[in-house]
Amino acid sequence: MPTNVAIEVEGLKKIYNGKITAVDDISFQVRHGETFGFLGPNGAGKTTTVSMLTAGLRPTHGKAIVDGLDVSHDPEEVKRRIGVIFQESTADGDLTGRENLEVAAGCFGIPGSEGRSRAKLLIDQMQLSDAADRPAKTYSGGMRRRLELAVGLINRPRILFLDEPTLGLDPQGRAGFWSFIRKLREDDGLTVFVTTHYLDEADEMCDRIAIIDHGKIVATGTPTELKDRLGGDAVNLRIQDGAPDLTGLLSGQPGVLSVQKQDGTYRVKCQKGETFVPRAVAACTEAGAAVLGVTVKRPSLDEVFLEYTGREFREEEGPTATDRAVMLQRVQGQLRGRR
Amino acid sequence: MFRELAALTRREFLKLARNPQAIFTSLMLPLLYLLLFGNGFSFNVAQFVNHALPPPEQQQQLSFLLDQYFRGAPNYYSYFAAGMVGFVTVTATLFIGANVIFDKLFGVFKRTRGTPAPSAAVFGSRLIAGSAQPILLAFFVMGLALAFAHVSGLHGLSVTLPVGPVGALQIVAAIVLLSVMFATVFLTFGVLIDVPQTYFAAVNLINLPVLLTSDALYPWGTMPAWLQNVSSYNPVSLAVNVLREVMFGSGAYPYGPGVYLLGLFAWAAVLVGIAILLVRRALRPLE
Numbered sequence: 001m002p003t004n005v006a007i008e009v010e011g012l013k014k015i016y017n018g019k020i021t022a023v024d025d026i027s028f029q030v031r032h033g034e035t036f037g038f039l040g041p042n043g044a045g046k047t048t049t050v051s052m053l054t055a056g057l058r059p060t061h062g063k064a065i066v067d068g069l070d071v072s073h074d075p076e077e078v079k080r081r082i083g084v085i086f087q088e089s090t091a092d093g094d095l096t097g098r099e100n101l102e103v104a105a106g107c108f109g110i111p112g113s114e115g116r117s118r119a120k121l122l123i124d125q126m127q128l129s130d131a132a133d134r135p136a137k138t139y140s141g142g143m144r145r146r147l148e149l150a151v152g153l154i155n156r157p158r159i160l161f162l163d164e165p166t167l168g169l170d171p172q173g174r175a176g177f178w179s180f181i182r183k184l185r186e187d188d189g190l191t192v193f194v195t196t197h198y199l200d201e202a203d204e205m206c207d208r209i210a211i212i213d214h215g216k217i218v219a220t221g222t223p224t225e226l227k228d229r230l231g232g233d234a235v236n237l238r239i240q241d242g243a244p245d246l247t248g249l250l251s252g253q254p255g256v257l258s259v260q261k262q263d264g265t266y267r268v269k270c271q272k273g274e275t276f277v278p279r280a281v282a283a284c285t286e287a288g289a290a291v292l293g294v295t296v297k298r299p300s301l302d303e304v305f306l307e308y309t310g311r312e313f314r315e316e317e318g319p320t321a322t323d324r325a326v327m328l329q330r331v332q333g334q335l336r337g338r339r
Numbered sequence: 340m341f342r343e344l345a346a347l348t349r350r351e352f353l354k355l356a357r358n359p360q361a362i363f364t365s366l367m368l369p370l371l372y373l374l375l376f377g378n379g380f381s382f383n384v385a386q387f388v389n390h391a392l393p394p395p396e397q398q399q400q401l402s403f404l405l406d407q408y409f410r411g412a413p414n415y416y417s418y419f420a421a422g423m424v425g426f427v428t429v430t431a432t433l434f435i436g437a438n439v440i441f442d443k444l445f446g447v448f449k450r451t452r453g454t455p456a457p458s459a460a461v462f463g464s465r466l467i468a469g470s471a472q473p474i475l476l477a478f479f480v481m482g483l484a485l486a487f488a489h490v491s492g493l494h495g496l497s498v499t500l501p502v503g504p505v506g507a508l509q510i511v512a513a514i515v516l517l518s519v520m521f522a523t524v525f526l527t528f529g530v531l532i533d534v535p536q537t538y539f540a541a542v543n544l545i546n547l548p549v550l551l552t553s554d555a556l557y558p559w560g561t562m563p564a565w566l567q568n569v570s571s572y573n574p575v576s577l578a579v580n581v582l583r584e585v586m587f588g589s590g591a592y593p594y595g596p597g598v599y600l601l602g603l604f605a606w607a608a609v610l611v612g613i614a615i616l617l618v619r620r621a622l623r624p625l626e
């Protein structure tokens with residue numbers, strides 16, 4: 001195995017209770033230092049995959065190597081080397097943020113004084129200093145997520161698993177969270193395996209992406225590759241009534257993939273829409289057709305996602321981890337309110 | 340192993356300290372029992388003494404009756420107070436396993452399980468904190484019952500023998516063994532069960548029969564022979580026997596306190612052994 005591989009998955013499969021196939025024979029590699037996005041609709045098998053990679057769940061079949069260790073053979077050593085942010089909140093509400101961190105440090109066998117200084121450092125980094133000595137149940141959603149991240153980093157992992165880390169955060173919270181991750185990546189060369197439903201985040205943060213649906217990987221590539229596979233940018237040109245037909249003219253432009261005419265508008269699929277537009281406008285004007293308006297739309301990862309996973313609404317058989325997390329947050333909120 | 344155990348044990352005690360209401364409630368129940376049950380249910384054997392007899396024979400008869408009914412305790416309250424110590428030790432362990440289930444529901448357990456902390460530390464930390472509570476409560480009950488003896492108008496615990504260091508150690512050993520044993524049983528339930536309702540049903544299935552077949556509360560002399568027999572093997576009775584023998588004398592007992600302690604130890608060893616097998620399986624590093 002090449003040494004720059006942080007995670008190697010081969011033919012990984014999980015069947016729950018002998019009947020529910022949650023992850024169905026997936027294979028992929030993540031390189032050291034890479035941020036790898038794992039996207040998929042609810043119930044696709046993301047959390048199940050993360051659980052297997054983080055040595056929480058035994059794979060039914062297949063192999064998962066994390067930092068050179070087989071998770072089935074060496075679960076404890078894998079846990080020692082990685083950091084995890086679970087989809088649901090795991091902080092102890094009765095304990096302060098600092099205490100949560102110190103207990104987590106102890107669970108890794110880190111000596112007390114070292115644990116305290118690491119806790120302090122992480123509290124500062126995560127901007128939790130003001131709240132560090134307050135019970136975690138009084139934290140806002142954003143503070144809770146930052147505490148989760150801090151706990152996940154207490155053992156200084158080289159590989160970090162994030163299962164929907166920004167679920168329920170406001171745009172500021174999300175931006176703040178990702179700026180921490182970005183810094184860690186730059187400073188420490190951290191490898192990040194992240195699942196998320198926020199595709200704009202994945203687009204911006206991930207070096208590579210895999211899309212999983214019904215337990216199978218349906219697409220892999222860099223965000224740009226995936227978007228390009230959809231057939232490039234969509235350019236709409238609105239032309240003055242009575243102009244000659246321009247289909248041939250537009251089709252002849254470099255990088256054009258297809259041209260469709262609908263009423264007075266030409267829908268052009270092309271690569272590099274930003275260089276196509278000035279050329280097209282010039283050509284149309286030269287041909288005596290006045291261009292009234294232009295729109296250029298790059299395909300977003302949302303479209304890639306929908307293209308690969310279908311547009312129909314998912315009816316789940318049982319509650320997924322997201323449902324459970326939301327339910328749990330509600331219960332926790334109620335308990336907090338009562339105290 | 341030691342650092343993990345220390346960190347997790349610290350967490351358990353921090354959680355206890357953050358919930359003073361829970362401590363307060365756990366003190367209220369025995370207090371009410373000691374005040375209401377112990378003072379409400381008075382069973383006076385002196386009424387059976389034949390007062391026509393000469394005083395020395397009356398004394399002999401009373402002492403016989405006390406042995407028969409209260410196994411040597413000077414009155415029902417003293418008999419009952421020793422039983423209450425065993426009783427609260429068991430009831431104080433009931434919630435220990437529920438805490439594991441709530442930690443599972445709130446994701447806290449998942450965090451611990453996501454670390455390399457060994458399962459022995461995960462279980463051991465909860466066992467330490469979970470046994471400390473009933474042990475402290477047992478001494479609280481004893482202290483309270485002793486104090487009541489000095490409040491006029493209240494019944495209280497009267498110790499009729501000088502309790503030396505050996506006796507005191509025997510009492511402590513009985514309380515510790517009983518606490519650890521039941522804490523282990525209920526913690527194991529907590530580890531194996533995921534639903535609070537199921538847990539409490541299972542706990543009651545153990546708790547009620549154990550307490551009701553012990554001689555913690557009933558006067559010994561009023562128990563039918565079969566119940567006396569069953570009760571002789573009951574761990575709560577074994578612990579309470581040790582307390583009563585040390586405080587009131589061995590006259591009414593076939594064996595000395597050491598034998599009952601040995602019996603308790605045997606119970607504890609078997610139950611802890613079974614628990615280790617089950618818990619090690621349930622808390623494997625990889626599910």
Ligand SMILES: Nc1ncnc2c1ncn2[C@@H]1O[C@H](COP(=O)(O)OP(=O)(O)OP(=O)(O)O)[C@@H](O)[C@H]1O
Pocket residue numbers: 016017020021022040041042043044045046047048049087317318319320321322323
């Ligand atoms: N413990 C379990 N027992 C049985 N089935 C399960 C279990 N956990 C998950 N599943 C099922 O496995 C499938 C994959 O679930 P998983 O939680 O991995 O999906 P996910 O992609 O993380 O979804 P979400 O986006 O909602 O978090 C779902 O059909 C789910 O119902």
Ligand SMILES: [Mg+2]
Pocket residue numbers: 046047048087163321322
């Ligand atoms: Mg999930």
